[in-house]
Amino acid sequence: MSFTAEIWKENSALFETIRTMPFNQELADGTLSQERFRHYMIQDAHYLVAFGRALAVAAGKADNSDEVAQFSEAARTAIIVERSLHADFMEQFNVSPATFSATPLSPTTHHYCNYLVATSWSASYPVALAALLPCFWIYAEIGRDILARAAKNNPYDAWIATYAGEEFHAAVRGVIQTVDRVASVASAETRRDMHAAYTHAAKLEWMFWDAAYRLEQWAV
Numbered sequence: 449m450s451f452t453a454e455i456w457k458e459n460s461a462l463f464e465t466i467r468t469m470p471f472n473q474e475l476a477d478g479t480l481s482q483e484r485f486r487h488y489m490i491q492d493a494h495y496l497v498a499f500g501r502a503l504a505v506a507a508g509k510a511d512n513s514d515e516v517a518q519f520s521e522a523a524r525t526a527i528i529v530e531r532s533l534h535a536d537f538m539e540q541f542n543v544s545p546a547t548f549s550a551t552p553l554s555p556t557t558h559h560y561c562n563y564l565v566a567t568s569w570s571a572s573y574p575v576a577l578a579a580l581l582p583c584f585w586i587y588a589e590i591g592r593d594i595l596a597r598a599a600k601n602n603p604y605d606a607w608i609a610t611y612a613g614e615e616f617h618a619a620v621r622g623v624i625q626t627v628d629r630v631a632s633v634a635s636a637e638t639r640r641d642m643h644a645a646y647t648h649a650a651k652l653e654w655m656f657w658d659a660a661y662r663l664e665q666w667a668v
């Protein structure tokens with residue numbers, strides 16, 4: 449079994465929890481409140497900048513030129529996705545630039561962003577990649593799962609299409625392949641750290657959706 453297949457299997461219960469959590473169920477059946485989706489979009493725009501930054505740092509640590517290109521391209525895509533959130537989705541769901549700039553990172557977003565940026569700087573290349581993998585892989589699987597059961601005329605169609613689309617899936621397959629390559633030459637200790645980083649980031653993916661569903665704010 450490949451390293452990533454092993455990782456997927458080990459985290460399958462967590463994936464099932466994510467797949468069936470209220471945010472994703474309601475996103476699929478089109479009943480998710482706009483208020484919750486707005487909260488998610490604003491936080492995701494903040495997240496994508498940190499995610500792009502972490503990918504750029506990982507690109508700088510890559511072992512070969514193909515992977516420098518792969519992760520710097522992914523960093524650029526994260527920023528393109530962030531800009532399209534503003535230009536398309538926030539426009540469609542009435543989040544004004546003033547509202548966006550007045551909304552800080554929620555505690556969960558703050559934590560997830562800092563975890564990715566800190567890990568990309570301080571951990572080894574293999575462990576940094578393992579922390580970045582759930583952001584790709586879980587979104588790809590959730591995107592296809594939601595598309596398969598999405599209600600007709602779902603107001604969140606365009607969002608679902610982004611993550612169910614072939615372009616995104618091809619990029620995700622590339623990241624999985626690179627993680628397998630890196631794991632195949634890593635020590636047992638590094639592979640253990642990769643497993644831990646993957647699971648930690650996957651839990652933060654769950655928290656990110658859960659925080660949006662709870663409209664999480666700072667208590668003070």
Ligand SMILES: Cc1ncc(C[n+]2csc(CCO)c2C)c(N)n1
Nearest residue numbers: 495522523525526529583584587656
């Ligand atoms: C919390 C959170 N996690 C993952 C993604 C998914 N995502 C957005 S852009 C991109 C590829 C960048 O090259 C990926 C994987 C998201 N939107 N929000």
